[in-house]
Amino acid sequence: MKAKQPTALGCLYDHYGSVVYGVALKVLQSQPEAEDLTQEIFLSLWQRPVDSAKHGHLMRYLIVMTRSRAIDKLRSHSRTLNLVQRWGQNVTAAPPAPTPVEQAVFNERSQQVRQALAQLSVQQRQAIELAYDAGLSQSEIAQQLNKPLGTVKSWTRQGLLKLKQLLRDSID
Missing domain, CATH: 1.10.1740.10 (RNA polymerase sigma factor, region 2, helix turn helix motif)
Structure with a gap:
């Protein structure tokens, strides 16, 4: 060996x-x-x-x-x-069911977001809803709205910045 x-x-x-x-x-x-x-x-x-x-x-x-x-x-x-x-x-493992307090906080935040969305322009709100609720990409939103991609990106960005500010103001 x-x-x-x-x-x-x-x-x-x-x-x-x-x-x-x-x-x-x-x-x-x-x-x-x-x-x-x-x-x-x-x-x-x-x-x-x-x-x-x-x-x-x-x-x-x-x-x-x-x-x-x-x-x-x-x-x-x-x-x-x-x-x-x-x-x-x-x-x-399924996530644990939310406690009543967690559910109340969630409902309150949802209401604040809905109120803030209502204050955006129609175009901004539409672009954000299509992106987050429908899960569409910026390109898909532009096609669906028949608008240039740059315009859709601008609406989304401006809408998100305004939404951020509105939500920050509602917390303070």
Whole structure:
């Protein structure tokens, strides 16, 4: 193995492959994952040959290494699954119903916005409503109103600035 002779790896695989695969399968409970781990173990052995003086019997070393990496894979799967489950819960969880106070504040603000919108010019209000209520782009608004894009942008900007000022004044 230290001389990087492929035949040496083949001999070791023939001799210990079924043991490594068996340990991996017992821990992982999945044939494809056990096959992948067996390949990883022998690839690792090829890349960093074992000094038998340091590790004792090669079979014990391979069993311990396989078991350890299989457990690491299970832990990794568990962390990933927990993350996905938590993320899924956060995404699918419905927002809590607003409290009566929150609902009252929302209603009051909605009324203030409606009153401020009523003070804008017809063109400004129309451009803002098409953009925010209908979700249209500036280009789509220009097409729908049959007006130049620059004009629509100007109406929207001037309307938003005036709306900002009106709302700021209503808070003070």
